Amino acid sequence: MRVSRAAGLLSLLLAVPALPAFAEDASLPPDLEKTVREFEAAFGAQDASRVGALFDEEGTFINPMGQHAVGREQITAQFRSDFERVLKGVHNELAVERVRLLGDLALLDVRQTLSGGHPPPGAPRPWVAHAVVLARRTDGAWRLLDVRPYFFLHGAGPGGKAPGAQRKAPPPR
Template sequence: MTTRDDQQAVVEVIAGLVDAWRRHDADAYGAAFTEDATYITFVGTYYRGRGDIIESHRTLFAKYLKGTQLADEILDVRFLGPDIAVVTGRGESYKGDHPKKLTKVQTYTLVREPSGQWRVAAFQNTKRKPIMEAISFKTAPGLIPAAQR
């Protein structure tokens, strides 16, 4: 059975990722992941393992994501058992003002390790395509999610 403390601990893992990104600390960012975690970027790059996640973010923070911040909004936290949580959210990397729209949809699968520490075991980041989504909804209304009807 999961508790309010479990919910808070899972939310804190995500907040820790945002904070590590703010500091461009690839080691702290990677520490939130399990040793064998998988990480899929919005461009489709697949990373496996904490080391790969750390090294890729070290490069990203020094080059393409230099000076960026991470905006994150948790939409849902579901526990699939006492030691597994799925977090769905929206996110965006940005410079300057906080973005009005978060254009990426993200799924985090977290596990509670034997030590009691929650860590991300899998991450998927998908870039939304609102125009394509709107066209598909208009031409095939059955595709509209129930929450948007």
Template sequence: MSRILRAASIVVLSLVFTACAHADHAQDELAIRQLVAVQTEAWNRQDATAWTADYIPDADFVNIVGTVFTGREEIAQRHAAIFNTIFKGSHAEVTVRKLVFLGEDVAVVDTTHQVTQYQGLPPGVQATEPGLLRTQMKYVMQRVDGQWRIVAGQNTDEKPKP
């Protein structure tokens, strides 16, 4: 094989490999957006088990007051408690603000949560606007056994404008 043909073959194989390495994430994005939608529906039913169903068993979650919860079970217990008290009857609207793939199986997902109809707010948290709590949630998600799962989440409340 000539040197030029060999070099051309290497270039073509490199381009094919690069194209495969940068897979189209359209299906992944749809799956992640569906996960967020299902989680939002679970919040609106105040169903802590369903809300945490897509967390991996040893996930971490930091709530809006900075408390760290470790493990899906602990995250579910905390959400069951708030669904029975301050967020009982609340309604959430969640928008995916930004979605970045860090590789084939890892994504960072930024969402905006708008919560209304709540009974109260955690100590130190104020409504962003009268009757509205807006938070920014950042998720780290990973594909596990073909399904997108939440590895970590951190929720931060938006402060009211002065």
């Protein structure tokens, strides 16, 4: 007796263990919102130790200058250095634009508005950064696993377009 292709696919799907529920654009769970606000407060206070403590032990951070930090100790040191130099006197405000929940992981798109300090020449004021954040719930608390903040070039938004600007046609060859 031949098993139809559909029946074979169905039996394969039934053999795969159930995947955790996936929610896109879900609201932030209160405990994750708490972690985001703790980061905002620690960053605003320029307290590198408090910022570092919010990261998972295996956490990673790459700042907009491309400097890598792996693990809480290196992340704390990187923030300490950044707070003493490029971020000295900077204040911040975080807005979570999107969250995707997958079990004990959350992927967040975060807008960080920075004011004060000494931005690089030509940088817009306030500076607006975008951060991609992967968080993991461990022992009932959310920790930052991977954080990647960056700035759009010349104030351009997603897709390389400045607000209200139209793309120019490439020059003829």
